[in-house]
Amino acid sequence: MAFIHRVSQSSISNEEFRSRLNKKYTMEEVSKHCTIEDCWIIFNGIIYDITEYLNFHPGGKNILIKYAGKDGTDIFYKCHPWVDCNSLLKNYAVGSLAE
Numbered sequence: 228m229a230f231i232h233r234v235s236q237s238s239i240s241n242e243e244f245r246s247r248l249n250k251k252y253t254m255e256e257v258s259k260h261c262t263i264e265d266c267w268i269i270f271n272g273i274i275y276d277i278t279e280y281l282n283f284h285p286g287g288k289n290i291l292i293k294y295a296g297k298d299g300t301d302i303f304y305k306c307h308p309w310v311d312c313n314s315l316l317k318n319y320a321v322g323s324l325a326e
């Protein structure tokens with residue numbers, strides 16, 4: 228199953244993860260990545276490029292694409308507070324939100 232396959236991949240090192248977070252993006256920049264070919268989402272201040280993950284999301288891509296280029300934190304917790312987003316999307320981190 229595609230989803231199981233993806234989560235069994237090894238993830239990037241903590242060092243690599245931290246260095247990605249050093250890259251800061253403004254909300255304005257994030258909002259440009261709002262299409263099915265180029266889809267970013269913010270979760271707890273971390274920006275993820277979920278373009279590939281759209282195909283694996285168990286809730287489907289249509290529901291997720293509504294939050295493309297936006298902050299998905301609140302809706303994420305409403306839909307599935309038990310899901311460990313940070314570890315699922317670790318490999319897709321591209322940066323963090325500029326203050």
Ligand code: HEM
Pocket residue numbers: 268270277284285286287290291293294299302303306307310311312315316
């Ligand atoms: C980008 C971060 C997200 C990740 C990593 C993620 C991950 C997941 C996972 C792992 C499940 C399966 C949960 C389970 O069966 O226990 C799921 C289901 C679901 N997700 Fe997400 N999700 C994300 C964002 C969202 C957002 C923003 C929404 C709402 C707009 C959403 C709506 C749903 C819904 C409705 C289901 C349930 C599908 C069903 O019961 O068939 N997800 N998601």
